[in-house]
Amino acid sequence: MNDYLVRAMSMDGFVKAVAIRSTELVRRGAQIQGTTPNATAAFGRALTAASMMGNMQKVDNGSMTLQIRGGGPIGTITVVSDPTGNVRGCVTEPHVPLVEKYPGKLDVGATVGTNGTLTVIRDLQMKEPYIGSTELVSGEIGDDVTAYFAQSEQTPTACALGVLVDRDCSVKVAGGYLLQLLPGAPEDVIDRLEAGIQRAGAVTKMLEQGMTPEDILGQVAGDLGMVFLETTEVSYKCYCSRDRVTSALISLGRQELEQIRDEGNTFPVECQFCDTVYRFTPEDIAALLKKI
Secondary structure, eight states, X not given: OOOEEEEEEXXXXXXXEEEEEOHHHHHXXXXXXXXXXXXXXXXXXXXXXXXXXXXXXXXXXXXXXXXXXXXXXXXXXXXXXXXXXXXXXXXXXXXXXXXXXXXXXXXXXXXXXXXXXXXXXXXXXXXXXEEEXXXXXXXXXXXXXXXXXXXXXXOXXXXXXXXXXXXXXSEXXXXXXXXXXXXXXOHHHHHHHHHHHHHHOOHHHHHHTXXXXXXXXHHHHGXXXXXXXXXXXXXXXXXXXXHHHHHHHHTTOHHHHHHHHHHTSOEEEEXXXXXXXXXXXXXXXXXXXXXO
């Protein structure tokens, strides 16, 4: 089954929502980065959140970068989403030791850490990107995204994320939802939504039961009801190319390129976001030098 996200609005118009099935894109990201279970869970949650946030941005040709630095063993998590919700990303340290809250429950907070920040960079195709940053709350990522929207964008938000890693270290299910209150929402809507979130429980449990993103939003919304507006397929997608890598090599400058050429070996450049390797021969480097 392909990954997809669905955008919706509560029937009273006070809550906008998005939910996602991100199992395949998290599997792909974990495969590329070679993550161990704890890192897979943390990285997968970041990929899932960024996909929803990027899709909600709705700016043609823009992008949204989510960067998490918590001081934990995984180091920095960087994830980039396009306006559709396709994502790519990387982590500083993919081989994180196994840490559990209790048997069978990975401790994502301990993997990410709490001594740091969550930063969102929105490229809205304007002169300068919008950058917002908040202190981490728990390192669980869902809580931290919720706090970011409340503090940096003044939008009451509830974000729930889940990545279930199987016994063979593969990704069994992954997904999440993001709910935002619109201005003027009455107190009873807030109370009913909070009750729905409590009633729905963990995202991974719902996904394990075979629930779709639509089912999940329906469960959370309860008697508020949801009107589904748009469904979009999403995937792990990198936009690297040989032309982009060539531009990056040129930016190294003449002296460093001459050193690479003079070593006489093929020079490999691996994309940090995917498993593509671009190889440049000494003749290729010499051609680049002529362009400088």
